[in-house]
Amino acid sequence: MIHSNSVPVLTVQGLRASINGTEILKGIDLTVKSGEIHAIMGLNGSGKSTFAKVLAGHSAYEVTGGSVQFEGKDLLELPPEERARAGLFLAFQYPIEIPGVANTQFLRLAYNTVQTQRGREELDPLEFDDFVREKMKLLDMKSDFLDRSVNEGFSGGEKKRNEILQMALLEPKLSILDETDSGLDIDALKIVAQGVNQIANKDNAMILVTHYQRLLDYIVPDYVHVMQAGRIVMTGGKELALELETRGYDWITENKSSTTGAIA
Amino acid sequence: MSAVLQSLVNQPYKHGFVTDIESDVAPKGLNEEIIRLISAKKNEPEWLLAFRLKAYQKWLTMAEPEWQNVRYPKIDFQDISYYSAPKPKKKLASMDEVDPELLRTFEKLGVPMHERAALAGVAVDVIFDSVSVTTTYKQKLAEVGIIFCSISEAVHTHPELIQKYLGTVVPVGDNYFAALNSAVFTDGSFCFIPKGVKCPMDLSTYFRINTEGSGQFERTLIIAEEDASVSYLEGCTAPRFDTNQLHAAVVELIALDNADIKYSTVQNWYAGDEKGIGGIYNFVTKRGLAKGVNSRISWTQVETGSAITWKYPSCILRGENSVGEFYSVAVTNNYQQADTGTKMIHIGKNTRSTIISKGISAGHSNSSYRGLVRVAPTAEGARNYSQCDSMLIGDQCGAHTFPYIQVHNNSAQVEHEASTSKIGEDQLFYFSQRGIGAEEAVSMIINGFCKDVFQQLPMEFAVEATKLLSFKLEGSVG
Numbered sequence: 001m002i003h004s005n006s007v008p009v010l011t012v013q014g015l016r017a018s019i020n021g022t023e024i025l026k027g028i029d030l031t032v033k034s035g036e037i038h039a040i041m042g043l044n045g046s047g048k049s050t051f052a053k054v055l056a057g058h059s060a061y062e063v064t065g066g067s068v069q070f071e072g073k074d075l076l077e078l079p080p081e082e083r084a085r086a087g088l089f090l091a092f093q094y095p096i097e098i099p100g101v102a103n104t105q106f107l108r109l110a111y112n113t114v115q116t117q118r119g120r121e122e123l124d125p126l127e128f129d130d131f132v133r134e135k136m137k138l139l140d141m142k143s144d145f146l147d148r149s150v151n152e153g154f155s156g157g158e159k160k161r162n163e164i165l166q167m168a169l170l171e172p173k174l175s176i177l178d179e180t181d182s183g184l185d186i187d188a189l190k191i192v193a194q195g196v197n198q199i200a201n202k203d204n205a206m207i208l209v210t211h212y213q214r215l216l217d218y219i220v221p222d223y224v225h226v227m228q229a230g231r232i233v234m235t236g237g238k239e240l241a242l243e244l245e246t247r248g249y250d251w252i253t254e255n256k257s258s259t260t261g262a263i264a
Numbered sequence: 265m266s267a268v269l270q271s272l273v274n275q276p277y278k279h280g281f282v283t284d285i286e287s288d289v290a291p292k293g294l295n296e297e298i299i300r301l302i303s304a305k306k307n308e309p310e311w312l313l314a315f316r317l318k319a320y321q322k323w324l325t326m327a328e329p330e331w332q333n334v335r336y337p338k339i340d341f342q343d344i345s346y347y348s349a350p351k352p353k354k355k356l357a358s359m360d361e362v363d364p365e366l367l368r369t370f371e372k373l374g375v376p377m378h379e380r381a382a383l384a385g386v387a388v389d390v391i392f393d394s395v396s397v398t399t400t401y402k403q404k405l406a407e408v409g410i411i412f413c414s415i416s417e418a419v420h421t422h423p424e425l426i427q428k429y430l431g432t433v434v435p436v437g438d439n440y441f442a443a444l445n446s447a448v449f450t451d452g453s454f455c456f457i458p459k460g461v462k463c464p465m466d467l468s469t470y471f472r473i474n475t476e477g478s479g480q481f482e483r484t485l486i487i488a489e490e491d492a493s494v495s496y497l498e499g500c501t502a503p504r505f506d507t508n509q510l511h512a513a514v515v516e517l518i519a520l521d522n523a524d525i526k527y528s529t530v531q532n533w534y535a536g537d538e539k540g541i542g543g544i545y546n547f548v549t550k551r552g553l554a555k556g557v558n559s560r561i562s563w564t565q566v567e568t569g570s571a572i573t574w575k576y577p578s579c580i581l582r583g584e585n586s587v588g589e590f591y592s593v594a595v596t597n598n599y600q601q602a603d604t605g606t607k608m609i610h611i612g613k614n615t616r617s618t619i620i621s622k623g624i625s626a627g628h629s630n631s632s633y634r635g636l637v638r639v640a641p642t643a644e645g646a647r648n649y650s651q652c653d654s655m656l657i658g659d660q661c662g663a664h665t666f667p668y669i670q671v672h673n674n675s676a677q678v679e680h681e682a683s684t685s686k687i688g689e690d691q692l693f694y695f696s697q698r699g700i701g702a703e704e705a706v707s708m709i710i711n712g713f714c715k716d717v718f719q720q721l722p723m724e725f726a727v728e729a730t731k732l733l734s735f736k737l738e739g740s741v742g
Contacts, residue, residue, distance in 0.1 A: 056693075056697050057696070057697075058693055059689065059693070060689065079696070080693065080696040080697055081695075081696040081697075081699050081700060081701050081702075083697075084696065084697050084698055084699040085699045089697075090697050092694065092697075095694070096688075096690050096691050096694045098691055098694070098709060098712070099685070099712065099713070100709065100711075100712025100713045100714075100715055101708050101709060101712040102712075105708070106698075106708070109700055109704070109708070110698035110699055110700055113698075113699040113700055114698075114699045117699065149712070166698060170698070170699070
């Protein structure tokens, strides 16, 4: 939802980044204000996921230019754990398995770390158990999931739900959902989208990185950006996603200069 | 990432200090004279001297083993002093009489003996260098007929038991280092649980190597008679030195019918500095004989120290339905090398064994699991389950698994599982993206990895072990 008086959560200017010497991001500009939902679409290899990881601070990528302001801070100066504590959340495309570490233990440590950062009370294991079970209802999750190792042996859908659960627990200012819809059947997609919609409010913001229009049927974006070869080449409203769905991406290359839809 | 890992691992050794106590040190070198000197110093009976000399003769004919996957400069056995003891002023009747310097050492090590004994209900048979200085709780244990004292004391007070059992599980010529130990052992613990007695508390020994250049040759003997049970804890730290110190201990366990012996170790000896200089060479022979029907021998070890670890706590399952267990966590960092594992020798019918081994390697270290499961033709219905997992931190370290399986009975079931994993950048990134720093993440992953073994440790040891691992791997993730 667009609120005219809302403040920028994220301001990206001319961001460039490379991996092993190959430049992937070639000057990205993006402003996200609180209360807004942005979708970034594009073909494989366009740099969408790289953009998400660079914002989160993945060490494999080297930032070679540009600036990122997050909540008034220089984001690029912060190590990844401090970005997270400051309220930046990345829902991973492929959440990694961590054998031997119980999910509940992991979730509680993450939760308490972020709570402490915000000057709030930590929860003991019993309090946390009540709290997390409440949030799990939101995503229709079974309780045995708390005792299992983090993401180990989870189905694709369970992994994605676990990501959204963490998002619900950590109450980030900005959530970046990297291909959250990939690998989900339609029922799981609806549950995940419902969870996301309940978390979204006027004080936080979201960036949905996605390939397909499908997710956007359930989570309606305020802006749709098209990424190509490491740049945002077009920005529009939610109808742009529909247009991409019917026309594909090729026409954009031919009409790079033109933009469709309303730009705020 | 590797930079963070590096800095975490490279914490200086906390227990690196030398206590200044007058030592009674034998001249360097090994010969019959030295063995006679040790025996005389300890006022030993003739049969024990004969035992030592026989071992020495065996040792002379043997060659230092070379099959292990560790590299170290040749040990000069003539450049080692084989006896060192704090000079006792007189027989000590209470803690108040213990040298305050010695007590301070224990404080530094975090072993406030009297309090620890009282609060935790643990009887601590304190070994300082090679001679037992004091034994606590002995009287309480004596009430139920348990003998828990230094082995040199037992030689005088219970010679019939020592003579009956010493060297029956690990014969004097068993291997090079066991033979050396049998010839020159200075002290160690003796524990005897009589028929039908469940030991009411965990028995514990804290070892500490103190005199620079002195070898350390501990000898431990634990016997559980019919229907008896005991849980024994061994914990070790050592001060920092630049010269390598040889340690060759022998531990023998004997369980009669329905007896149960649980032996737990947390080992944190000086591992050398971050360049691999110094550190303890730890060549240990530990073996348990499950002699009686339904007897059980269980080894749990958390190995974090020493420059070289060569250690295979084993079980000989002779009694029908006897059970052998081996739970191990071995952590190596910097230039540490560990070649450790177990042997499960199934002889009796329906004998069962479980092996859970977790190896963690960081820095430039090298860790090997070496295990033998042998099912003799007599071991009808024997079963074994082995699981060997390795975890690598960084890309300069190594992990190896050498399982030997010899099955001579068709009814046996032997299972072996192995895995190797790596604490990867992506795992750490996942943690950090949820606000959790690298050190906490590694500690959580490692503790998860070792959970199956830590569960086997007595409560207070488990807490210690968890902390020790985090401490050992501090700086190894980056």
